[in-house]
Amino acid sequence: MEKDAIITAIDVGTTKVCTLTAQVEDEQNVRILGVGIEPTQGIRKGMVIDIPLAADSIALSIKKAERASGLQIENAIVSIAGSHISSINNKATVGIVGGVISKEDIARVLESVKAISIPSNRTIIHTLQRTFSVDGIDGIRSPKGMYGSRLDVEAHIITASESSIENLRQCIMTAEVDVSQFVLNSLADASVLLTDIEKQMGVIVCDIGGGTTDLAMFINNDVWHTNVISVGGNHITADIAQAFHLPTKQAEEVKKMHGCALPKYVDDEEYFYCRTFGKDEAAKFSRKQLAEVINMRTEEMFQLILQEIKRSGYDNLLPAGMVLTGGTALLPGIDKLGSDILGMPVRIAKPERMTGMIDQLNGPAYSTAVGLLYWSMLVQESSPEETAQGNKIVTVGDRVKRFFRMLLP
Numbered sequence: 001m002e003k004d005a006i007i008t009a010i011d012v013g014t015t016k017v018c019t020l021t022a023q024v025e026d027e028q029n030v031r032i033l034g035v036g037i038e039p040t041q042g043i044r045k046g047m048v049i050d051i052p053l054a055a056d057s058i059a060l061s062i063k064k065a066e067r068a069s070g071l072q073i074e075n076a077i078v079s080i081a082g083s084h085i086s087s088i089n090n091k092a093t094v095g096i097v098g099g100v101i102s103k104e105d106i107a108r109v110l111e112s113v114k115a116i117s118i119p120s121n122r123t124i125i126h127t128l129q130r131t132f133s134v135d136g137i138d139g140i141r142s143p144k145g146m147y148g149s150r151l152d153v154e155a156h157i158i159t160a161s162e163s164s165i166e167n168l169r170q171c172i173m174t175a176e177v178d179v180s181q182f183v184l185n186s187l188a189d190a191s192v193l194l195t196d197i198e199k200q201m202g203v204i205v206c207d208i209g210g211g212t213t214d215l216a217m218f219i220n221n222d223v224w225h226t227n228v229i230s231v232g233g234n235h236i237t238a239d240i241a242q243a244f245h246l247p248t249k250q251a252e253e254v255k256k257m258h259g260c261a262l263p264k265y266v267d268d269e270e271y272f273y274c275r276t277f278g279k280d281e282a283a284k285f286s287r288k289q290l291a292e293v294i295n296m297r298t299e300e301m302f303q304l305i306l307q308e309i310k311r312s313g314y315d316n317l318l319p320a321g322m323v324l325t326g327g328t329a330l331l332p333g334i335d336k337l338g339s340d341i342l343g344m345p346v347r348i349a350k351p352e353r354m355t356g357m358i359d360q361l362n363g364p365a366y367s368t369a370v371g372l373l374y375w376s377m378l379v380q381e382s383s384p385e386e387t388a389q390g391n392k393i394v395t396v397g398d399r400v401k402r403f404f405r406m407l408l409p
Contacts, residue, residue, distance in 0.1 A: 006033075008065070008076040009372030010058065010177075011185075012168060014211030014234060015327070016040050017061040018369040019076070021069040025355065030373050032356035034069025036061040045211035045230050046082030046185075048167040051174075059175040068357065075178040077376045079368050080125065080168065081185045081212045083230040084161035089130075090116055093152045101134065101143045105151055113155045123165060125182050126158040130222040156223045158184055181379070185209070186216035186226060188371035191378060193323050193349040194218065203320035206305060206338075207368060208328035210234045213301060217314060225312040229304050233328035236297045243293045244285060245276040254290065255331075261298045262333030263291040298334060302341040309342070321345030327365035 003024055011018045021034035038061040042053030062073055092113035096105055114127050132140040134148035143151060160182075169179050190205045199218040207214040211232045217225040236259075241251035258272045270287035309315045321344035324335060329348045338346040350363050351370035361370060 006071065007373055007376045008073050008177075009078075009369055009376065010061070010076045010172065011079045011188075011366075011369035011372060012043065012054075012058060012171075013040060013079070013081075013209050013368070014043055014046055014232065015209070016365075017057050018366060019058075019061040019065040019073070020361075020369050020373060021065050021071055021073060022354075022356070022373050024377060027377070029353045029355065030370075030377075032354055032358055032361065034065035034067070034071065035357050035360055036064030036066070036068065037360060038064065040210075042171075043211075045232075046080075046209075046228070047084065047164050048171060051167060051171055054168075055171040055174040058171050062175045062177060073177055075180045076172070077181050077183060077372050078168070078172060078179050079185050079188060079372060080160060080165065080182040081209070081214055081228055082160075082164060083212070083228055084164045085158065085184065085226075085228040086122075086160075087156060087158045087226045088116060089154065089156055089224075090114075091152060091154050093150060096149050096151055099147050099149065101146050101148060101151055103144055106132075106144060109151050109153045110155075113153050114157065116157060118159055121162050122159045123162045124157060125160050125165070126156075126184060126187065128156040128158070128223045130154040130156060130224070131220075156226065158226055180376075183372055183375050184214065184216070184226060185212075185228075185368045186214040187223070188375050189214070189325055189367045190216055190218065190371070191374040192351050192353070192371040193325060193367055196221075198320040198323065201320040202314075202318040203323060204309065204318055205323045205325065208232055208301065208324070208326040209368075210327065213305065213326075215305065215308060217309075217312060217318070219314060219317050224314055224317075227308050227312075229301075229308065231301055231304060233326070235301075236294055236328065236331075239293050239297050240290065244274070244290075245278075246274060247277070250274060255294070258287050258290055259294050260287070260291040260332045261294055261337045263288050263295055265333045266291045294331065295337070298328075298331070298337055299341065302338050305338075306342055318344060321347070323347055323349045325349050325364040325367040327363075329364040 005024045009020045017038045019036040022030040022032050025031050038057050041057050042050035048054045092109050094109045132143045133152040134146050189207050199221045202219045204217045209232050213229040215227050237252045241248050260266050266288045271284050273282040275282045335346045335348050351367050
């Protein structure tokens with residue numbers, strides 16, 4: 001992407017909408033020009049359940065970013081999550097005429113790999129090219145110009161509910177903003193959080209948001225597995241509200257101010273005060289008891305994550321462990337708890353490589369929003385080489401290949 005280009009990202013989460021307008025400084029850095037953060041209404045577990053309420057939240061977030069930047073937002077790249085997301089790995093083969101593989105041959109095989117049977121109410125949002133093989137020789141990154149009679153490709157295909165996608169699009173278009181692309185949360189996170197070494201060795205990025213936990217697994221610089229689990233930080237908040245008889249908003253504040261994922265990190269004599277339902281004065285509560293409530297739910301989360309990792313079949317291919325992000329990653333002790341349950345290294349990550357209006361963005365809760373900006377840079381630096389059946393086939397430049405090869409559906 002050209003230096004000084006302006007890009008906009010909208011992260012529509014279960015708890016907040018974050019709109020960022022940024023200027024590209026170079027291929028590694030962006031300057032944040034405008035930030036708009038607004039509490040979310042009308043969205044549950046990543047999906048729109050009330051279009052007017054969700055549209056109002058998104059519009060307010062966009063207007064805040066416009067006022068801060070002094071720029072009018074016309075289009076944006078937008079995050080997508082929710083239990084309606086699913087994925088599948090697929091392979092395709094084409095014959096080579098003339099013996100030398102051309103860009104047209106590559107376009108044909110990439111188009112063929114998308115020919116999967118999906119219900120009429122679902123749509124492909126990502127087709128992530130993994131590796132090519134020529135005449136049975138695997139691990140080929142760029143087959144153009146090679147000799148062979150058969151070209152194979154493997155791809156990771158991510159689909160979503162068409163109605164969920166269109167409901168979210170409608171909310172954003174209400175603010176007179178067009179959607180340039182929808183991007184899965186965990187892929188956006190990966191574009192800004194993971195190192196080249198981690199992606200090569202084998203790593204999983206885990207974004208624990210308010211309503212969902214989003215996973216993406218990378219091995220040999222490629223996306224091997226993705227999934228969305230319908231559990232998140234709001235479940236912890238609900239547990240606290242029930243255990244201590246608190247309003248949800250107050251339970252969220254208690255979680256942020258006094259919460260801990262490991263009871264052993266909390267002294268028996270530590271207490272906090274808050275006002276419960278039906279009481280005029282604040283009551284005294286044990287912080288260790290609070291940690292025990294939080295611990296039960298976070299253990300469940302990591303057990304679900306472990307089940308998903310084992311279900312993928314790649315649990316022995318992740319020596320770099322897990323990179324944990326999202327607002328829930330701020331809970332003290334959650335990385336140690338995750339490491340104990342998963343049996344792998346766990347580190348907490350937040351977005352970096354930013355200048356400008358970054359005071360509000362220095363935390364794991366904003367990884368997806370910042371990651372969308374870097375995804376946008378990667379996509380626009382790719383060059384279209386072929387068009388087939390009205391769909392643009394995107395081949396990726398050398399720097400993008402080091403991340404992972406992306407093919408837009």
